[in-house]
Amino acid sequence: MRILEYIALMAVPAVVLFAGVVMLFGGKNYFESFIKGAKEGFATAVGLLPTLVALLAAISMLRASGAIEFISSVLKEPLSALGIPSEIIPLLLTRPFSGSASSALFSDLIGNIGPDSFASLCAAVIMGSSDTVVYIISIYFSSVNIKKTRYAFPLAFVVMLFCIFFSCFICRIWFK
Amino acid sequence: MLGKIFGIICIVSVFFGIACGNTGQLGSAVIDGASSAVTLTLALLGMMCLWSGILNVLKEAGAIKKLTVLMTPILKFFFPDAYKSGVGSEEIAANVAANLLGVGNAATPLALSAMKKLQLQNPTPEIASRDMITLAVLNTSSVSLIPSTVITLLRSSGSENPFDIIIPIWITSFTCAAMALILCRALGSATRVRTIRSKDYKSLKTQARQ
Known part of the structure; x- marks a missing residue:
């Protein structure tokens, strides 16, 4: 070690x-x-600045409105059973679609709860080991006019879900 | 994509703001959020300059090409069709190497030109071939040796040891990438023949009708 x-x-x-x-x-x-x-x-x-300005303004509004707290409190029970901290839910929802939006949420999260908290560490591992699934697959296949992507989306999502679960699991072991 | 995300977030915010009685804070939150984007960019700016510069040095010194050679034996197994024909295999290997080094802006064009070459070999041009799917799925489980953005963001928000995150990221991203590759290989072998046959059958049928 x-x-x-x-x-x-x-x-x-x-x-x-x-x-x-x-x-x-x-x-x-x-x-x-x-x-x-x-x-x-x-x-x-x-x-990237103009994009981040728009996204962080929206995210900041979302947090102030109480929506994040509400969604987190609803999903807290089922997710904590899987070992996933509820603070990272907004990040998980945007990660497949946009890299800059998820970076913005990530920096918002670690600014709020501190970079050394368990949820921040999980979020960092998820950010470092997953990518924008929907964005990448649609760009790659549309660039060559492929209409049927067969098992690409389901498989990529299975891998991503596993990645989320596994990230939290590894953090739990690694940062004891 | 971003427009939709922005729109959804705004509608949800205003809805919850009214429902939870937090409408008063929304205005200041918008202003604070916009300012924090500048702080975030400033935090990232130095490291992004430095890291892009250093990666460009490695790239021009031939690091991607060397990694490409090292990875050929592994990639041969997971991209069987591309390596059999030799069409697109170089681009695939270079894409994986660029991802490993973290040269994101080099990786995407390489992947797209690999897709183009794989499409040339594709017997069913509307349906993705197994190597195309493997390439796309592998790119969605980003394997990079140094996750520089994550480290920079952790450091800029006051983490004492931002490098502690590297090993867990390595373990997770390699596990996920291995899982993606193995599942792609298994599904590719299991479903390939049937898809092509049914496609051929369909085209034969339409030809017969005409």
Whole structure:
């Protein structure tokens, strides 16, 4: 377990170090590649702002209205039987459809209940190990004009439900 | 998609605001939410710049190509048709490699061009082939080695050890991706022949009528 924790701590520095070594010994001017990529990242982050403004305004309104509390309290019993904290329900509902909406809900959640609470950790694992199922499958298949996607949607949803359940299960074991 | 989500959230909010007697707070909530989007973007901006830059260095140094070679033996089993014909297999491997490294903006175009090539091989152009489904489902269970956005968001909201989340994410995402691949392989073998046959049968029937 110690080794795993060390690997987790060193993952980011190791990648940065690797990029540094490439820049030093790589032959061509890799700092230029860095700047090019960084500019793209900057454009992506800034380009997301208008979307996030709309979504976070809506989410903030949703929380103030008492709707989240209501839905959470209704679903609390059945979900806690499965080991899923009820705070993450709004996140679960938007995760299959939109990456930016779920990121917005995730940051709203951890800002509210703190990044170290159990629900936040579960949400973080779900965010890191699932993706926008509906969005991806519809984009991929519509790009080649496929109308019958056979078992793609049911299977992707089964995997996602398993992922949600498994994320909470792993968090329960890992962060004791 | 986002318009629908926005609309649903707004209607639900106003409905519950009236039902729960919280209408007074809605206005300030809208303003606070809009401001918090700027805070969120600022929190993400530095790391997104840095990480995109570093990933671009790795990409241009050939990291995706090296990973592609390493993964070929595994992918051969899960994308049998693409590797048999050799059409689209390179794009599939590069897509998986780009996802692993976290180069999201490189992964999507690669997946789409893989879909295009798989479609060329598809005997039933309106019905998805098994390799197409495997590729799509695999992309929905995102396997990335460093979940940089999640870590950044945790850190920016005050987490002491945002890296603690990496191992649980690895365990979960690899389990889910493995499950997706195995189920796709099993379902692909189980349903493939029947679908193509019934399709052929239908087209033969319509041809006979004409």
